[in-house]
Amino acid sequence: MSQMVRHLITLARGENTGxxxxxxxxxxxxKLKETALHQAICIxxxxxxxxxxxxxSELASFPKDGTSPLYLAxxxxxxxxxxxxxxxSHKKISYSGHHSIYERLFA
Incomplete structure (x- = not known):
């Protein structure tokens, strides 16, 4: 999976387009306010x-109003x-949870 993510990041950098x-x-x-980081944690x-x-590096505190990656981990x-x-995160990270985590676990 890491290799695929690395390839997608390279494409997103747009080295050919600038x-x-x-x-x-x-x-x-x-829809649960989760990012690719949340998915990597789940697997x-x-x-x-x-x-x-x-x-x-800001991805660890994203999203601002959802379940934090640290909480999920x-x-x-x-x-x-x-x-x-x-x-x-240089020891500055959100550990907030959110009710949407229960939707994920019990859906």
Whole structure:
């Protein structure tokens, strides 16, 4: 999965067009206000989490009004991912949860 994400990030950078849309694409949310980072956490892929955070360090505190990636990692008992998020954020990270997490778990 990390290789596919790396390829998609390269395409979003627009090296051929000169238009970098990486941040814009990484911050796209689904109806549960989740980003690609949330999805990487759900499947437990720490390499992809690292790759996404390297591209957009603000992604760990995104979305502002939804379930934080750290909260999701802790809820899913992804301890290594939670540590990765915490360390990448320079220890300034949201751990807020949201009711939408229950929609994901019990849908």
């Amino acid at each position: 238009v970098n849309r990486t941040k814009e694409h990484l911050e796209i949310e689904n 437990g892929n720490n390499d992809t989490v690292k790759l996404l955070i390297q591209e957009d 802790i809820l899913l008992e992804e301890d290594i991912i939670a540590e990765t998020l915490y360390n990448a």
